[in-house]
Amino acid sequence: xxxxxxxxxxxxxxxxxxxxxxxxxxxxxxxxxxxxxxxxxxxxxxxxxxxxxxxxxxxxxxxxxxxxxxxxxxxxxxxxxxxxxxxxxxxxxxxxxxxxxxxxxxxxxxxxxxxxxxxxxxxxxxxxxxxxxxxxxxxxxxxxxxxxxxxxxxxxxxxxxxxxxxxxxxxxxxxxxxxxxxxxxxxxxxxxxxxxxxxxxxxxxxxxxxxxxxxxxxxxxxxxxxxxxxxxxxxxxxxxxxxxxxxxxxxxxxxxxxxxxxxxxxxxxxxxxxxxxxxxxxxxxxxxxxxxxxxxxxxxxxxxxxxxxxxxxxxxxxxxxxxxxxxxxxxxxxxxxxxxxxxxxxxxxxxxxxxxxxxxxxxxxxxxxxxxxxxxxxxxxxxxxxxxxxxxxxxxxxxxxxxxxxxxxxxxxxxxxxxxxxxxxxxxxxxxxxxxxxxxxxxxxxxxxxxxxxxx
Amino acid sequence: xxxxxxxxxxxxxxxxxxxxxxxxxxxxxxxxxxxxxxxxxxxxxxxxxxxxxxxxxxxxxxxxxxxxxxxxxxxxxxxxxxxxxxxxxxxxxxxxxxxxxxxxxxxxxxxxxxxxxxxxxxxxxxxxxxxxxxxxxxxxxxxxxxxxxxxxxxxxxxxxxxxxxxxxxxxxxxxxxxxxxxxxxxxxxxxxxxxxxxxxxxxxxxxxxxxxxxxxxxxxxxxxxxxxxxxxxxxxxxxxxxxxxxxxxxxxxxxxxxxxxxxxxxxxxxxxxxxxxxxxxxxxxxxxxxxxxxxxxxxxxxxxxxxxxxxxxxxxxxxxxxxxxxxxxxxxxxxxxxxxxxxxxxxxxxxxxxxxxxxxxxxxxxxxxxxxxxxxxxxxxxxxxxxxxxxxxxxxxxxxxxxxxxxxxxxxxxxxxxxxxxxxxxxxxxxxxxxxxxxxxxxxxxxxxxxxxxxx
Numbered sequence: 001x002x003x004x005x006x007x008x009x010x011x012x013x014x015x016x017x018x019x020x021x022x023x024x025x026x027x028x029x030x031x032x033x034x035x036x037x038x039x040x041x042x043x044x045x046x047x048x049x050x051x052x053x054x055x056x057x058x059x060x061x062x063x064x065x066x067x068x069x070x071x072x073x074x075x076x077x078x079x080x081x082x083x084x085x086x087x088x089x090x091x092x093x094x095x096x097x098x099x100x101x102x103x104x105x106x107x108x109x110x111x112x113x114x115x116x117x118x119x120x121x122x123x124x125x126x127x128x129x130x131x132x133x134x135x136x137x138x139x140x141x142x143x144x145x146x147x148x149x150x151x152x153x154x155x156x157x158x159x160x161x162x163x164x165x166x167x168x169x170x171x172x173x174x175x176x177x178x179x180x181x182x183x184x185x186x187x188x189x190x191x192x193x194x195x196x197x198x199x200x201x202x203x204x205x206x207x208x209x210x211x212x213x214x215x216x217x218x219x220x221x222x223x224x225x226x227x228x229x230x231x232x233x234x235x236x237x238x239x240x241x242x243x244x245x246x247x248x249x250x251x252x253x254x255x256x257x258x259x260x261x262x263x264x265x266x267x268x269x270x271x272x273x274x275x276x277x278x279x280x281x282x283x284x285x286x287x288x289x290x291x292x293x294x295x296x297x298x299x300x301x302x303x304x305x306x307x308x309x310x311x312x313x314x315x316x317x318x319x320x321x322x323x324x325x326x327x328x329x330x331x332x333x334x335x336x337x338x339x340x341x342x343x344x345x346x347x348x349x350x351x352x353x354x355x356x357x358x359x360x361x362x363x364x365x366x367x368x369x370x371x372x373x374x375x376x377x378x379x380x381x382x383x384x385x386x387x388x389x390x391x392x393x394x395x396x397x398x399x400x401x402x403x404x405x406x407x408x409x410x411x412x413x414x415x416x417x418x419x420x421x422x423x424x425x426x427x428x429x430x431x432x433x434x435x436x437x438x439x440x441x442x443x444x445x446x447x448x449x450x451x452x453x454x455x456x
Numbered sequence: 457x458x459x460x461x462x463x464x465x466x467x468x469x470x471x472x473x474x475x476x477x478x479x480x481x482x483x484x485x486x487x488x489x490x491x492x493x494x495x496x497x498x499x500x501x502x503x504x505x506x507x508x509x510x511x512x513x514x515x516x517x518x519x520x521x522x523x524x525x526x527x528x529x530x531x532x533x534x535x536x537x538x539x540x541x542x543x544x545x546x547x548x549x550x551x552x553x554x555x556x557x558x559x560x561x562x563x564x565x566x567x568x569x570x571x572x573x574x575x576x577x578x579x580x581x582x583x584x585x586x587x588x589x590x591x592x593x594x595x596x597x598x599x600x601x602x603x604x605x606x607x608x609x610x611x612x613x614x615x616x617x618x619x620x621x622x623x624x625x626x627x628x629x630x631x632x633x634x635x636x637x638x639x640x641x642x643x644x645x646x647x648x649x650x651x652x653x654x655x656x657x658x659x660x661x662x663x664x665x666x667x668x669x670x671x672x673x674x675x676x677x678x679x680x681x682x683x684x685x686x687x688x689x690x691x692x693x694x695x696x697x698x699x700x701x702x703x704x705x706x707x708x709x710x711x712x713x714x715x716x717x718x719x720x721x722x723x724x725x726x727x728x729x730x731x732x733x734x735x736x737x738x739x740x741x742x743x744x745x746x747x748x749x750x751x752x753x754x755x756x757x758x759x760x761x762x763x764x765x766x767x768x769x770x771x772x773x774x775x776x777x778x779x780x781x782x783x784x785x786x787x788x789x790x791x792x793x794x795x796x797x798x799x800x801x802x803x804x805x806x807x808x809x810x811x812x813x814x815x816x817x818x819x820x821x822x823x824x825x826x827x828x829x830x831x832x833x834x835x836x837x838x839x840x841x842x843x844x845x846x847x848x849x850x851x852x853x854x855x856x857x858x859x860x861x862x863x864x865x866x867x868x869x870x871x872x873x874x875x876x877x878x879x880x881x882x883x884x885x886x887x888x889x890x891x892x893x894x895x896x897x898x899x900x901x902x903x904x905x906x907x908x909x910x911x912x
Contacts (some may be wrong), residue, residue: 029762088766094654094662102909151764192667196765199699205729206550207880211648211850214780215750216724216741218734221775222684222753229685232678268672276806278674285672294671297678298768299759304776308483308607309652309813311778311851312879319677320760322669322767349734357765394667395767423665423768 004133005439012438013047013104013431014235017121020102020111024118026085026151035062035147038084042121042145043067049128051143057163059155062147066166069128072141076452077140079169079408081398082121082176083149086113087423089282094425099260108428115429116422120175121145123437130442132263138449142169149176152196152358153398160405170452171371172402173444175437175453177392177414182432184262185379187372188412190290190391193325193362195334196298199307199342201227201317207303208313218349220317221302227345227352228319235281238295238323240341243334248327248364250291261388271419277441290391293334294324322359324393331359331397360397363410371411374448378413382440413437413444460589461895469560469887471501472578476558476567480574482518482541482607483831491518491603494540498577498601499523505584507599509819513619515611518603525584528594532908533596534901535625535864538577538632539605542569543879550881564884571687571885574879576870577601579893586898594905598625605632608652608814609854616861626908627827628858629900631893633848633870638888640718641835643828644868646746646847647779649818651790652754653733655798656809657683657773663759664769674805676773677758683801683808684775687751691737694751694779696797701792704783704820706747715742715843727875746847749790750780776813778847787815787853787907822883826907827867834869834899838892869893869900 024038025031039056042065046054051067062085073215089099089112097103102111109119124143131137144167146156147313156338160167177188203220204213250258263286269277279288288294302317304310321342325334339354366372367389381389392412399410415433416422480494481487495512498521504512507523518541526533544567545555553559554707558567565575579597587593602612616623630776633644659676660669689695706714725733735744744750758773760766775796781790795810802808822828823845835843848868855866871893877883 027766028762038670039796088760088762088764090760090762091663124589134873150766164561166688170866194667194767196767198765203730206877206882207547209850209879210750210754210778210849211650211754211780212878213728213745214849215744215748217728217730217735218732219752221756222688225684225753226688228678228681232682272664272669272673274659274673274805276674276805277672278803287674288667288671294666294672296666296670296675297681297759298666298766299761299770300677300773301757301761303753303755304544304546305755305757305774306484306544306546308544309654309776309778310483310606310754310879311650312651313752314755317756318761320765322666322765324667347734349730349732360599392667393670394665418668420663422668423766424663426662 002439004130005435009435012126016109016119017102019118019122021100024085024147025088026148027088035085039063039065039147042084045125049125050132051128054218057159059159061155061246063158064147064159065145068142069137071137072140075139076449077169078448079144079167079172080124080141081172081174082124082145083117083147084121084145085147085150086116086118087150091425096426100282104431105309107431109431109434110426110428112427114427115416115420116427117149117176119134119434120416120437121413121427123175123434126438128440130438134442138446142167156357156398157401157405159400160274164406167406169406169408170410172410173413174410175414176396177412178416178418179414180261180388180390181417182430185383185385185387186390187375188392188414189367189389190364191362191396192393193329193331194322194360194395194397195325195331195338196357196359197320197335197338198355198357199319199321202315203350204313204315207315210311213313217313218347219313220350221314223347223350224302224317224319226347227342228297230345234272236279238293240337243293244338246328248291255287257379258291258391259284261390262284281330289393291326293326293329295321297321321357323363324395327344327362327364329362333362335359360395361400363400363403365399365412369409370451371409371448374451375411375413375442377447378440378443380442382436413441458895460586461891464891465891468582472565472575473558475574475578476569477556479556480541480569480603481544483544491541495519495521495603499541500801501581502599505581506588507584510729513615515615516791517611520612520615521601521605522599522736524598525593527593531595532796532905533625534904535623535628536580536597536599537628537630538580538601539573539603539866540577541603541606542572542574542853543606547881552882562888563887565887565890566882566884570883571872571876572883573605573632574891575885575890576872579631579871579890582894583897586894587901590898594902598623610814612854613861615859616857620862622860625862625864627864628866629869630866631869631870632852634872634874635870636844636846637873638886641839641841641843642846643831643843644848644870645823645845646820647818647852648786648849649785650778650816650851650853651781651787651794652778652813652815652830653791653794654811654813655775655777658771658807659805660771661767663771666767666769669769673769674803675769676806677770679803679806680758680773680775682803683798684753686801692735694749696793697791707808711743714847715740717742717771717846745849747782749782749785751777753777763878780851781818783818783820785818787817791815816851817856819855819859821865821868825865827865827904830904830907831867831869832898833903836900838896868898
């Protein structure tokens with residue numbers, strides 16, 4: 001199998017690069033045409049590797065690319081999920097090469113979406129080609145790649161709910177996560193949920209001259225800053241009443257286990273250029289980014305932000321504020337608590353509107369399932385090491401949705417690295433990781449099919 | 457005189473509108489050509505009303521328009537100051553008519569610069585025309601109109617210093633201020649100074665995914681908000697150590713006098729659409745906007761501010777922060793205190809850079825000077841009421857500079873209203889106020905010349 005991989009590596013890469021050149025940014029309407037192009041490109045590649053009934057399923061938003069290969073109803077079925085849309089690329093000026101002009105440097109593919117998630121999705125496409133060369137698929141597969149993951153997957157749930165029969169499967173397989181290091185395979189078994197809001201603080205009915213009015217009216221920017229500052233106490237705890245009520249508390253044993261994952265605080269700080277980490281007192285960096293909920297301002301704006309100086313008191317100030325959730329917080333509950341609290345702390349003289357963007361539920365996936373065992377075995381085959389189960393900080397809301405809508409668990413067989421700078425300028429994905437994925441995924445299918453046929 | 461005014465009002469207005477159509481925004485380089493056009497237009501109009509040696513004096517920045525009429529060295533000399541540059545017009549979408557497409561509605565001229573300061577400068581231009589019709593100038597005049605007031609008058613001081621002889625005068629006359637109401641004339645005798653800074657807070661060396669890193673690094677936007685929030689205490693006092701050390705404290709009598717100015721808290725709140733005023737405890741709104749220093753955030757930005765949601769932790773966050781100063785604070789002293797303090801409160805994990813923009817000194821002008829008496833008499837002639845001396849909240853840094861460089865006091869004979877929305881969308885200037893200025897300014901010259909010739 002590996003010789004086939006080495007022989008075809010260049011072609012696999014050039015196919016991926018061609019896809020990465022299409023700026024499928026779902027958050028910005030001006031890229032809508034490119035989003036559709038990216039979907040069409042994927043459809044063409046899925047047909048090429050032999051999937052049947054490949055189609056663009058319309059939704060209220062961007063289409064979902066679906067395809068399947070049903071070889072035998074008696075065999076188990078794997079539903080592959082991923083997304084072909086990408087994050088906005090700005091700030092463009094911080095990219096060393098164009099975000100949609102992919103280049104391969106020092107064994108890495110540089111482009112928006114190189115890792116998240118086009119690069120990882122394309123491993124699955126090529127995995128089918130590998131299987132075709134090695135006895136074919138050992139089970140049924142259904143492939144569902146959406147185009148709105150980066151804007152909250154608003155239409156996926158509706159689509160899944162309306163197509164329960166079509167999508168029926170024994171497990172969901174997705175690669176939108178990472179491994180600890182290229183010599184340390186791991187599988188994410190926990191993911192944080194998300195509650196994302198845009199807040200608007202309004203003061204005077206128009207921008208005012210800060211000389212004439214300064215000191216007499218509540219400046220909405222100062223007010224917003226005060227409100228945001230009050231959301232954390234001096235220990236880094238979030239001050240929203242009831243915020244921690246349902247937080248899943250790990251046993252000391254679980255925490256010890258979690259902190260066994262190889263990690264160097266020094267390397268971590270170096271990789272992001274910081275003299276110190278920071279966060280909730282009483283927890284390690286690993287815990288702060290996995291088992292603890294967080295609150296971050298993702299964007300803020302108001303007043304004069306152009307060149308030079310303008311002495312103005314703005315009428316309005318805005319911020320985008322999101323919270324990462326852990327089991328058993330729900331995004332609905334937390335969104336309500338945030339909305340109530342943030343509105344209640346508005347000082348006299350300003351009014352506040354909280355607009356919820358999108359949410360997602362935290363999940364913990366089982367480590368004793370057949371799918372987990374198959375994934376672990378496949379990784380051990382290709383890395384020569386047993387993978388470590390980890391708890392991820394990111395959110396893949398649809399994992400919880402698949403559980404509730406389809407009643408199936410997911411296995412997170414991702415090959416990215418924290419250092420891949422996803423959502424950042426100069427996002428990249430290792431050629432090593434891309435090829436490892438194409439090598440490992442076919443083995444997952446083979447182990448999974450075999451294990452499923454053994455009497456439990 | 458008044459018949460001449462009514463007969464020519466339409467022409468005066470159409471000349472002003474023509475000038476207002478030129479977007480002379482000094483803060484934004486892309487308007488540089490228009491700034492020069494506006495200067496040329498003014499030169500043409502000054503020549504038209506008979507000034508001599510009208511020229512565009514080059515500076516390191518925008519040219520200063522200068523002209524003079526020296527009728528007799530034995531007579532006193534008035535130096536008229538104003539500015540032909542205007543504030544940026546954004547946010548454009550909040551204007552009901554184009555900022556540079558002036559219209560007259562309900563007796564008001566709507567345009568950026570209609571009041572601040574093109575409209576008020578043009579009253580002076582037309583005042584010369586009025587005097588030409590009424591026995592000519594009773595004293596010498598020098599006119600100096602700059603093009604960088606809205607960006608800190610950085611080159612004016614250099615020009616004045618280099619042209620002390622050319623600019624020698626007995627008093628500076630300027631109209632960049634206002635009156636209490638159209639039936640309540642007033643003269644500003646105090647102005648606040650300014651200390652303006654741009655701050656940059658840097659956290660990680662790149663934008664980070666808020667899921668992977670959220671909770672483990674200090675988010676520079678959260679940090680900036682905390683720092684800004686800490687600049688005021690719960691009583692609205694500014695917390696910068698030493699900030700109030702040199703603040704001029706008024707006597708109870710002075711404060712009573714100051715608060716005699718006609719003022720309605722209800723009307724004030726209504727005019728800006730606020731349920732409540734806000735500010736430093738223990739002071740009235742009139743005091744908060746005149747005799748007390750203030751601190752306001754004029755702009756803030758960082759992270760993702762586009763459409764939709766991006767789950768990012770920004771590498772940098774920025775704010776423009778300015779302080780209004782009162783006698784005897786100096787902008788240099790306060791800028792140093794701010795810089796020291798703001799840098800010192802940066803939490804671990806972020807670094808802070810404070811870039812000073814521009815400053816200006818607070819001033820109090822005498823009410824017993826000949827010029828003040830002449831201005832008061834002229835206003836009484838045209839309004840039928842004695843003007844009230846007031847302390848203004850705004851800053852005209854050059855008033856202090858004229859005192860130090862030329863050794864002369866200024867008289868602030870302005871005709872604007874607080875409700876003119878200068879620096880805001882829909883800036884406007886009353887036709888009544890424009891014409892009142894053209895009527896009053898010639899009387900100032902006549903009273904001033906007469907009073908100066910009386911033995912003291």
